[in-house]
Amino acid sequence: MVVAMLLLVLILLLAVGAYRLLAGYPRPPLVLHALTAREYATVRAAALASYPPGGAIAPSGLEAGIPAHVDRFVAAQQPATRLLMRLLFVLVEHASLVFPAPGRGGFRRFSALDEAQQVAYLRGWQRSALLPRRLVFVSLRAILTMGYFGDPGVLRALGLAPRRVATPVCEADLLWPPVGRPRAAIRHRAEDVRPFPPAVPLGVEGPLHPDYEERTA
Amino acid sequence: MSGVVRVFAEYDRDVHESCDVLVVGSGPAGAVVAHEAAAAGKDVVLIEEGPPFTPDDFVLDGSLSMARTMREGGLRTTRGGFFMPTMQAIALGGGSLVNSAICVRSPDFTLDAWCEQYRLRRTTRADLDPHYQAIEDFLGITPTPDDVQGPRNLLFRDGCTKLGFSSEPIARNVRGCVGSGECFTGCRTRAKQSVDISYVPAAVKNGARVLTSVQVQQVLTSGRRALGVVGQVVRPYTGEASFKVRVDAKVVVLAAGCMATPVLLQKSGDLANASGQVGENLQFHPGVALMGVFPDRTHPQFGATQGYQSLHFLRQGFKLETLWAPPGVLAVRLPGFGFDLKQNLARFPYSAIWDAISSCNRSLGRVRARRGTMDPALTYSVHPDDVKIMGEAMWVLAQIFFAAGATSVLPGVHRMPDEMFSLAEAEVLRKPDLRASDLTCGGNHVFSTTRMHGDAQQGVVDEMGRCHDTENLYVVDTGILPRSPSVNPMLTAMALAHRSAGEITHRA
Numbered sequence: 266m267v268v269a270m271l272l273l274v275l276i277l278l279l280a281v282g283a284y285r286l287l288a289g290y291p292r293p294p295l296v297l298h299a300l301t302a303r304e305y306a307t308v309r310a311a312a313l314a315s316y317p318p319g320g321a322i323a324p325s326g327l328e329a330g331i332p333a334h335v336d337r338f339v340a341a342q343q344p345a346t347r348l349l350m351r352l353l354f355v356l357v358e359h360a361s362l363v364f365p366a367p368g369r370g371g372f373r374r375f376s377a378l379d380e381a382q383q384v385a386y387l388r389g390w391q392r393s394a395l396l397p398r399r400l401v402f403v404s405l406r407a408i409l410t411m412g413y414f415g416d417p418g419v420l421r422a423l424g425l426a427p428r429r430v431a432t433p434v435c436e437a438d439l440l441w442p443p444v445g446r447p448r449a450a451i452r453h454r455a456e457d458v459r460p461f462p463p464a465v466p467l468g469v470e471g472p473l474h475p476d477y478e479e480r481t482a
Numbered sequence: 483m484s485g486v487v488r489v490f491a492e493y494d495r496d497v498h499e500s501c502d503v504l505v506v507g508s509g510p511a512g513a514v515v516a517h518e519a520a521a522a523g524k525d526v527v528l529i530e531e532g533p534p535f536t537p538d539d540f541v542l543d544g545s546l547s548m549a550r551t552m553r554e555g556g557l558r559t560t561r562g563g564f565f566m567p568t569m570q571a572i573a574l575g576g577g578s579l580v581n582s583a584i585c586v587r588s589p590d591f592t593l594d595a596w597c598e599q600y601r602l603r604r605t606t607r608a609d610l611d612p613h614y615q616a617i618e619d620f621l622g623i624t625p626t627p628d629d630v631q632g633p634r635n636l637l638f639r640d641g642c643t644k645l646g647f648s649s650e651p652i653a654r655n656v657r658g659c660v661g662s663g664e665c666f667t668g669c670r671t672r673a674k675q676s677v678d679i680s681y682v683p684a685a686v687k688n689g690a691r692v693l694t695s696v697q698v699q700q701v702l703t704s705g706r707r708a709l710g711v712v713g714q715v716v717r718p719y720t721g722e723a724s725f726k727v728r729v730d731a732k733v734v735v736l737a738a739g740c741m742a743t744p745v746l747l748q749k750s751g752d753l754a755n756a757s758g759q760v761g762e763n764l765q766f767h768p769g770v771a772l773m774g775v776f777p778d779r780t781h782p783q784f785g786a787t788q789g790y791q792s793l794h795f796l797r798q799g800f801k802l803e804t805l806w807a808p809p810g811v812l813a814v815r816l817p818g819f820g821f822d823l824k825q826n827l828a829r830f831p832y833s834a835i836w837d838a839i840s841s842c843n844r845s846l847g848r849v850r851a852r853r854g855t856m857d858p859a860l861t862y863s864v865h866p867d868d869v870k871i872m873g874e875a876m877w878v879l880a881q882i883f884f885a886a887g888a889t890s891v892l893p894g895v896h897r898m899p900d901e902m903f904s905l906a907e908a909e910v911l912r913k914p915d916l917r918a919s920d921l922t923c924g925g926n927h928v929f930s931t932t933r934m935h936g937d938a939q940q941g942v943v944d945e946m947g948r949c950h951d952t953e954n955l956y957v958v959d960t961g962i963l964p965r966s967p968s969v970n971p972m973l974t975a976m977a978l979a980h981r982s983a984g985e986i987t988h989r990a
Contacts, residue, residue: 320821321828334545341549343721345855346557388819396919399896400565403922407814411545414810424831425783425809430662432537435672437679440487440686441534441574444550444718447491464658464673466630467784474542 285359285374295333299340304351306376307358308332308409314383315409322422326409329419334412353404357390364389364398417477424469426477433461485520485686490533490695493715497693497727501527502990504731506698506711506746509576510972511958511979512737513681514617518983520688524990527729528690529711531697531738532572533718534678535579540668544808547667550719551580554857560847560925563863564918566768568925570739574694575678577739578972581926582665582787583654583674584803585623586969587614587977589796600964601936604945613977621655621675623973630661632785634834635804637776639790641886642802647878649792652803655680656786663806665787696727697856701734701750701955708734708955733954733990735947737979740764740928740961741849741858747932748851754932754949754957759942763933764847764862765966766925770872771805771815771837773892774883775829782806782833792882796968799868800840800875802882815922817892817900826892836882838875839927841966842868849931862925864918872923873916880908896920927971932961947982954989958982 293305300308312326312335319325339350358375365371366382366389378386390402413419420426434457442450472478488497503519505512508530516528532551541547548556553570560566573579590607597605617623628636631651642649655675664670672679686692698713710730714723736743744761747753754760783806792802806812809827812835816826847862880891884905891902893911897920902908935941938950943962949955958979960971967974 315820315823317820317824320824322824334543338545338549341546341719342555342557345857346555349557384820391819396565403814408545410813411543411808411810414808414813415543415545420809423809423828424779424781427542427664427783428662430660430671432670433672435679437534437683438536440683441536441678442489442491443536444533444539445491446489448487448489461658461672464630464660464671466661469781469784476542 290376297336299347300332300336303358304354305332305336307354308335310376310383311357311387311405312409312412314380314387315406316413322419324416324418324422326413329413329416331409331412334415335408338408338412350408353401356401357405361386420477421473421479427474428467428471429474430467431462434458485688485690485692487686487692488694490715490718493695493725496725497696497715499527499691500710500730501525501691502732503527503735503986504710504729504733505529505735505737507576507737507739507742507959508574508677508682508692509571509737509739509959510578510677511960511975512735513575513677513685514976514979515735515737515958515983515986516690517681517685517688518980519987519990520685520690522987524987526685526690527731528682528685528692529696529698529713529729530574530692530694531716532574533694534574535668537668537670537672540670542664542667542808544667544811547808551668558857558860560860560862562847562861566766566862566923566925568766568860568928570741573678574682574692575676578655578676579668579678580666581972583656584788584970585618585621585653585655585973586791588967588969588974589793591797592966592968596964600934600941602934602945602964603936610977610981613980614973616980617973617976621680622657623653623655625651625653626656626659626786626789627651630659630786631789632661632663632782633780634782634806635785635789637780637834637886638804638836638882641882642792642794644885645881647792647794647882649790649794652786652788652791654786659786661785663783663785663787666807666811693727697721697723698738698746699749699856701736701746701753703750703753703952706951706953708952710734733956733986735956735958735986737957737959739959740931741860742856743957743959743961744849744931745851745856745858749856754942754951754955756951757939757941759933759940761849761931763930763965764849764860764928765845765930766842766862767839767927767966768842768864768872768923768925769837769839770876770921770923771835772876772879772883772894773816773833773835774886774888775890775892776832776834776888779831780834782830782835793969795875795878798874799842799871800838801969802836802838802875802879805835805837815894817894836879838872838879840868840871840875841968842871843966844868869916869918869921870912870914872921873912877908877912880911881905884908894922929960929963929967929971930965932957933964934962935964946985947978948985956982956986
């Protein structure tokens with residue numbers, strides 16, 4: 266009888282654990298290259314907590330496309346690094362079991378916490394006396410912040426968007442093709458190489474790099 | 483005579499070549515040796531694990547740029563006593579593609595200390611100056627002109643002047659800089675004379691063969707002689723391996739970088755390690771940075787990435803510099819969260835970020851090979867005395883900020899105020915109980931893991947970079963520096979490589 270009870274408890278614990286780890290995550294609203302739906306939920310929640318709508322810079326973490334950027338960033342990593350990043354997301358999502366958020370239901374997984382609890386939970390990591398917790402926070406915020414600044418709108422809002430510059434052809438451009446292409450893809454010829462024109466320092470009024478210009482619908 | 487360039491898309495079978503001089507690694511030091519040996523008429527093969535990058539391949543997004551151009555996606559860190567990000571490029575041209583082009587000669591007192599402490603006899607100022615000069619002439623190294631400094635660099639100058647600290651425009655390997663502040667993601671204007679557009683093309687013109695996207699995995703030896711190397715072709719960005727590569731050579735030169743060369747030696751049967759020093763003595767210049775906020779716009783994205791420096795405190799163990807990088811990278815250090823963080827980010831247009839790199843000669847670490855990869859395991863810890871020096875450096879930076887007219891300083895240090903509004907408040911930066919774990923550092927100058935030493939029992943290579951144990955195996959990257967060069971290491975590594983090239987050419 267006791268064994269049966271213990272087994273039942275174990276099965277229940279496993280079921281709860283499996284639900285917490287795997288189930289109940291909404292389908293992401295975009296096609297993902299690397300993140301799973303669970304990781305997407307973690308990143309989305311952290312992006313909104315770190316960069317809420319409004320304030321000194323208008324775009325929120327979601328409007329700035331942080332989750333999509335993080336997805337591309339993770340996809341660009343080699344497998345070992347990708348694994349470490351996945352572990353980081355799992356840790357943030359489930360460490361509320363050990364470091365719960367304040368208030369009722371603070372043990373829920375991070376992405377299921379209330380917005381105020383998510384903010385308080387991450388602040389707890391940021392201000393922790395434990396160095397490893399602070400390092401986790403710094404790593405997560407670095408990934409999110411680089412995603413925030415990956416948005417041209419954020420850079421335009423701050424006046425930090427890159428400017429258009431001339432790219433003169435040099436002799437090396439006759440030797441190297443773009444990455445992954447054969448040398449037949451080199452588009453320059455010897456006659457394209459000319460002495461560089463005098464350098465004109467960039468100014469604030471200069472036109473933006475085409476990728477950072479504001480798009481009109 | 484023009485050499486051959488091979489890129490990933492053109493390998494269709496295993497590769498087996500032979501040459502007089504084989505150089506592993508196309509960073510600043512390796513490229514110098516390849517060029518000098520080819521110019522002297524030697525048959526040279528230069529191997530690089532990364533691909534060549536063209537301006538079309540540069541991305542301005544900081545994180546995606548790092549993922550493409552840096553090993554381990556730019557997320558490599560030290561472990562052990564001190565957690566610190568450190569980067570190593572994987573690209574033709576190595577670190578020169580993505581650094582800020584700073585070229586500084588090591589000071590006399592550093593070279594004198596090297597000679598005295600490491601039993602070196604031919605590494606004095608007089609010995610090295612001709613080699614420094616040769617590199618400076620080739621790359622057109624000149625001080626950064628005022629018209630591309632931008633406000634954030636000139637404010638540093640003004641602050642130093644007011645305090646009586648010496649400062650000067652940074653000499654850089656740059657021709658025709660427009661001050662786009664994009665050195666770290668690749669120079670779109672082709673102004674930076676990174677070695678992929680300077681020394682390597684010159685080597686090719688002199689007949690060198692360049693094999694890109696080849697990862698060297700082992701140095702082959704017979705007795706006390708190196709025979710060549712074996713490795714594999716690897717796909718750019720993913721590292722997926724394909725064809726096998728073998729190159730036989732009369733002389734093998736390792737220039738894979740201070741973190742990669744020890745791994746290669748360890749994976750080659752603990753080669754050249756009778757001294758037990760391969761991978762030991764790992765040193766960094768841990769960098770700390772402060773952000774100052776000014777009343778007027780500074781337009782920090784305009785101007786040379788790093789245009790001004792102060793060597794005033796070199797003897798005290800630190801060097802001061804101005805800094806710009808992709809904002810997402812710089813913002814990692816900023817305090818705050820949520821709306822507070824946004825408020826701090828919104829002050830970027832009114833800010834300047836200046837950094838201090840510290841010699842940290844008492845702080846040591848180790849490079850070890852890891853199973854199943856050529857990436858290193860790095861352990862490193864910071865000596866408490868060096869933490870004090872970093873605290874002092876931050877205090878000096880705060881003084882310069884306030885002297886230059888900053889209204890506040892954001893130090894990004896744990897257990898300290900997020901923002902300091904006066905010198906009196908900033909004095910806490912040099913408090914005696916500052917701990918290494920309070921600091922957010924980055925360490926991209928790395929050296930000494932295959933150090934040169936006059937005594938074969940205490941160093942891996944001699945003054946010419948030749949391994950004490952192996953007749954025809956040389957190391958020329960920053961690993962051979964016996965300890966901190968006190969300043970940015972690129973120019974010194976290139977000067978030493980230029981010197982080694984003479985002997986290498988003679989031996990081949």
